[in-house]
Amino acid sequence: MPELPEVETVRRGLSPVMQGQRIVSAAVNRPNLRWPFPSGMAARLTGATVTALRRRSKYILADLSTGETLLIHLGMSGRMLVSGAMPGRFHHDHPAPQKHDHVVLDMDGGARITFNDARRFGAMDLMPTETADIHPLLAGLGPEPLGNGFSGDYLSDRLAGKLTPIKSALLDQRIVAGLGNIYVAEALFRAAISPRRLAGNLGSARIARLIPVIRDVLSEAIEAGGSSLRDYRQADGELGYFQHTFRVYDREGQPCPTPDCGAAIVRIVQSGRSTCYCPRCQR
DNA sequence: ATGGGGGCCTGCCGGC
DNA sequence: TGCCGGCAGGCCCCCA
Numbered sequence: 001m002p003e004l005p006e007v008e009t010v011r012r013g014l015s016p017v018m019q020g021q022r023i024v025s026a027a028v029n030r031p032n033l034r035w036p037f038p039s040g041m042a043a044r045l046t047g048a049t050v051t052a053l054r055r056r057s058k059y060i061l062a063d064l065s066t067g068e069t070l071l072i073h074l075g076m077s078g079r080m081l082v083s084g085a086m087p088g089r090f091h092h093d094h095p096a097p098q099k100h101d102h103v104v105l106d107m108d109g110g111a112r113i114t115f116n117d118a119r120r121f122g123a124m125d126l127m128p129t130e131t132a133d134i135h136p137l138l139a140g141l142g143p144e145p146l147g148n149g150f151s152g153d154y155l156s157d158r159l160a161g162k163l164t165p166i167k168s169a170l171l172d173q174r175i176v177a178g179l180g181n182i183y184v185a186e187a188l189f190r191a192a193i194s195p196r197r198l199a200g201n202l203g204s205a206r207i208a209r210l211i212p213v214i215r216d217v218l219s220e221a222i223e224a225g226g227s228s229l230r231d232y233r234q235a236d237g238e239l240g241y242f243q244h245t246f247r248v249y250d251r252e253g254q255p256c257p258t259p260d261c262g263a264a265i266v267r268i269v270q271s272g273r274s275t276c277y278c279p280r281c282q283r
Numbered sequence: 284a285t286g287g288g289g290g291c292c293t294g295c296c297g298g299c
Numbered sequence: 300t301g302c303c304g305g306c307a308g309g310c311c312c313c314c315a
Contacts, residue, residue, distance in 0.1 A: 003308060034291075034310085058309080076309055077293075100293085119292045121309060137310090164286060173310080180308050249308085271287060274306085 002074045004058060004145065004178030005218055009225030010080050011055045017082055017111035018062065022049045027104040033117060034075065038126045044068060045105065045126075057141050057177035061132060069129040071137065075121030085110025141177040145214050150176055152208050159199040159207070166202060167195035168271045170214075179214070182249045183221065185276050187214045189248045194282040195275045196268070248276040256281055 002010065026045035028037060038044070049065040062070040074080075083094045084106075094112050097104075103115040103124065115122070127135050142158075143149030158175050159166070169175055170184045179187070188195050191209040193202065202210070247257045252267035256278040263280035 006308080073309085075292095076307070117292095118294065119307090119309095121292070123310095162285090168286080171309095182308050272289085273309095 002058065002078070003180035003183050003221075004055075005183070005221035005225055007058045007060060007074065007178075008055055008222050010074070011053055011060050012225075013082065014060070014080060014113065015053050017085075017107060017109060018050045018105075018113065019053050020050065021111075022047065022065075022108040023105050024108050025106045029102050029104070033102060033120045033122045033124060034073075035123055035125075037124055041124070041126060045070065056138055057144070057173060058180070059138065063129050067129055068126045069132045071123070071125045071127065071132070071135060072115070073123040073137070075117060075119060075123065077119040078115065078117040078122035081114040081116060082111055083114070084112045140174050142173060142175045143177065145176050145178055145218055150211065150214075152204070152211050155211065156204065156207050159202060162199035164199055165195060165270055166193060166197050166199045167273075167275050169199035171271075171273070176214075178218070181273050181275075182246065183214075183217050185249045186246055187217045189277060189282060190217060192281050192283065194279075195270065195277050197283075248278060250276065252276055 023045050024047075026042040028042045031037060044066065045064075047066075048068070050062050051065055052061075052063040054061040054063065058073060060072040060074075062072070064070060081095070098114075098116055100116045100118045100120075101114050102117055102120075105113045107113065115124075123137070125135070125137070132138065143154065155176070159169060162169055164172075167184055167188065170179050170187070171181065185195070187210065190213040191206065193206050193210065197206075248265050251265045254265050255261075256263045256265060258278065258281050261278065261280055263278050265276050266279050267274050267276050269275070
């Protein structure tokens with residue numbers, strides 16, 4: 001579910017209650033999510049201090065004082081709930097355990113972090129920090145879309161000759177890491193590029209439009225998450241979901257937001273995923 | 284090599 | 300009201 005902006009929002013929400021703090025206890029309530037948890041995960045987490053909380057693509061990486069790094073992926077339905085002590089906030093009691101609370105971390109600052117994931121497409125793993133880059137889930141990832149490695153030259157190179165639709169190419173995490181179904185749709189709309197256009201057939205002008213538009217869409221969503229983060233923290237501590245207004249995603253049949261366009265947003269299916277777009281504005 | 288489809292899970296929503 | 304099919308923001312794996 002969460003794409004890069006949501007994961008970054010979760011990371012920022014966890015940072016004040018995890019970074020520099022020690023895990024005093026770890027409860028692991030089932031043997032696996034998408035894959036088995038690493039052996040002895042609870043014991044390997046207990047007593048460790050979180051020295052850094054990073055993000056790579058849609059993964060959160062918690063570096064530990066033990067020399068290991070905890071990898072967290074939220075999958076489609078993973079959520080992080082923060083309860084108990086939070087800096088600058090009133091302390092409150094922990095809520096009653098919920099269905100699908102799979103991993104619970106208690107920090108020495110008093111915060112409790114609960115990983116809840118109904119569909120269990122999420123994942124957790126532990127690895128030596130120095131080998132995090134070559135973890136199987138991270139090794140093949142393309143550049144961060146907000147980083148310098150994601151340029152017009154790079155993208156032209158990667159899309160050249162590709163016969164797959166640009167929509168599918170942008171979902172390919174080996175090409176660019178962190179985009180998902182929503183933000184690809186939003187970026188293609190803003191760049192006025194049809195999701196059906198073949199990736200190898202974009203041309204330099206469209207590629208040049210796409211780069212800043214992707215950055216804008218993600219940056220705006222992160223900002224929106226940052227503001228809603230405060231609300232969530234006041235409300236129930238739930239991280240990872242925030243309401244954001246989309247221009248085409250999930251707006252099938254509604255009018256295109258472009259002034260005077262008048263066309264209706266259309267939904268098609270590409271590689272098994274739904275795509276929403278304006279057939280008039282996007283070419 | 285590359286692209287497309289299946290599968291993993293549970294929850295929710297709309298239609299009958 | 301209840302049941303059922305379809306769908307969901309991800310990603311690995313297999314097959315052609």
